[in-house]
Amino acid sequence: xxxxxxxxxxxxxxxxxxxxxxxxxxxxxxNASPGQFVMIKPWPCxxxxxxxxxxxxxxxxxxxxxxxMVVGKTTFMLSGMSASQKLRIRGPLGKGFKFxxxxxxxxxxxxxxxxxxxxxxxxxxxxxxxxxxxxYQLYFFLGASTKDMLFCRDDLSHINAMFxxxxxxxxxxxxxxxxxDKTMQSGISPDIIYSCGPAxxxxxxxxxxxxxxxxxxxxxEETMACGIGACLGCAVKLTSGEYVAACQKGPVFMAKExxxx
Ligand SMILES: Cc1cc2nc3c(=O)[nH]c(=O)nc-3n(C[C@H](O)[C@H](O)[C@H](O)COP(=O)(O)OP(=O)(O)OC[C@H]3O[C@@H](n4cnc5c(N)ncnc54)[C@H](O)[C@@H]3O)c2cc1C
Ligand code: FES
Numbered sequence: 001x002x003x004x005x006x007x008x009x010x011x012x013x014x015x016x017x018x019x020x021x022x023x024x025x026x027x028x029x030x031n032a033s034p035g036q037f038v039m040i041k042p043w044p045c046x047x048x049x050x051x052x053x054x055x056x057x058x059x060x061x062x063x064x065x066x067x068x069m070v071v072g073k074t075t076f077m078l079s080g081m082s083a084s085q086k087l088r089i090r091g092p093l094g095k096g097f098k099f100x101x102x103x104x105x106x107x108x109x110x111x112x113x114x115x116x117x118x119x120x121x122x123x124x125x126x127x128x129x130x131x132x133x134x135x136y137q138l139y140f141f142l143g144a145s146t147k148d149m150l151f152c153r154d155d156l157s158h159i160n161a162m163f164x165x166x167x168x169x170x171x172x173x174x175x176x177x178x179x180x181d182k183t184m185q186s187g188i189s190p191d192i193i194y195s196c197g198p199a200x201x202x203x204x205x206x207x208x209x210x211x212x213x214x215x216x217x218x219x220x221e222e223t224m225a226c227g228i229g230a231c232l233g234c235a236v237k238l239t240s241g242e243y244v245a246a247c248q249k250g251p252v253f254m255a256k257e258x259x260x261x
Contacts, residue, residue: 001228003051003090004028005043009063010083017070018113018151019079026062028091034121035096035219035252038066039227042077043088051090053224053247055117055196059124067116067151093227094251097217099125103191105137109180109205111197112144115152117219118196122159131158139183139190143176143201177204190214193255196221206255216255222246 009022028038039051052074058065070079081087096117106126108118118140126136140161144150147170150163163171164179172179176197184190189212195205196219209216222234229248236246237259244250 001090001093003039003088005086006089008081008083008085008087011078011081013079014067015148015151017079018067018149019070020057020065020067021078021081022060022063022065023087023089024063025089025091028089029056029059029062029064032056032059032064032092033096034099034124035117035217036092036094037117037227037251038064038089038091039093039224040066040078040090041074041088042081043086045077045088048074050225051088051227053093053221053227055219055221056092056120057116058120067113067119069113090227094247095249097121097194097219097252100192100215101125103215104135105189105191106139107180107190107193108138108140109176109193109195109197109201110140110142111176111195111201112149113151114195114197114201114219114221115142116196118194119152119155121194127158137188139188141176141180141183143179143197146170175201175204177201177208180205181208184208184212193217195219202255203260206258206260209255217252218255218258219251220246220253220258221251 007024011021037053041051054066057067138159143164145166164176193216202218225231225233227247229245234246235243239259
């Protein structure tokens with residue numbers, strides 16, 4: 001797969017250190033599905049040399065959006081870019097979420113910026129132009145350290161969204177996995193769970209899913225240098241004992257496939 005140069009359409013700050021960028025990329029979005037990602041770097045640019053992975057957050061007309069947090073050099077550079085400037089971009093990459101139309105009660109569980117691919121999943125398969133398909137029961141659990149880090153709250157206003165913050169500044173006081181457990185204890189049981197977020201959250205979720213025998217698909221955001229299976233820097237251990245490249249076999253895996261220690 002070759003890299004292309006693509007034009008930025010907009011790059012809007014949505015919260016402190018969080019930006020939503022739209023990129024004109026008709027050839028990439030043609031085959032893109034929720035959970036897949038793109039590798040990106042500002043262009044032209046020799047430092048940093050390597051591209052960085054970002055989930056596809058949304059697709060509109062000929063463009064895709066990414067939602068990103070400024071954490072280091074590349075994301076800092078991206079945050080300073082504006083419409084008409086160019087990026088180097090490769091994608092769509094990896095294996096995304098598997099949609100199962102027979103699973104009617106659906107839990108989405110996001111931690112922080114992990115909300116990015118789940119919005120694409122929600123919008124592609126579960127919302128129609130009136131914003132919901134009635135034959136699904138959708139529950140969106142969004143967790144973050146503070147209220148200001150609960151990104152995309154406005155995108156969730158038309159579904160049953162529940163929030164958790166580590167400092168109690170919005171919603172449930174505690175971890176999003178505890179909020180999900182509490183909801184299950186109240187009698188709502190999911191047929192399927194989709195999740196993306198920090199590794200400890202995914203691990204906790206996987207334990208719950210295995211305990212109750214619920215299908216659970218997790219996006220594992222390992223550090224990735226190439227995104228195409230060439231560097232083996234993103235190895236994930238499976239219960240079979242095999243190590244696989246998360247960028248090729250994932251980033252989305254079934255919870256039951258992952259060997260956590
Ligand atoms: C499949 C995939 C999808 C991703 N999707 C998104 C997304 O939609 N939005 C988003 O903001 N980020 C996403 N990430 C993480 C993103 O790739 C990193 O934040 C980015 O590479 C940081 O680049 P940088 O040059 O700014 O920072 P660097 O200088 O490379 O790193 C800065 C700090 O961030 C840490 N870091 C780097 N990569 C990761 C990672 N994958 N997870 C946790 N910490 C990391 C580094 O250890 C370091 O401490 C995704 C990662 C993967 C693998
Ligand atoms: S990032 Fe290079 S093999 Fe996965």
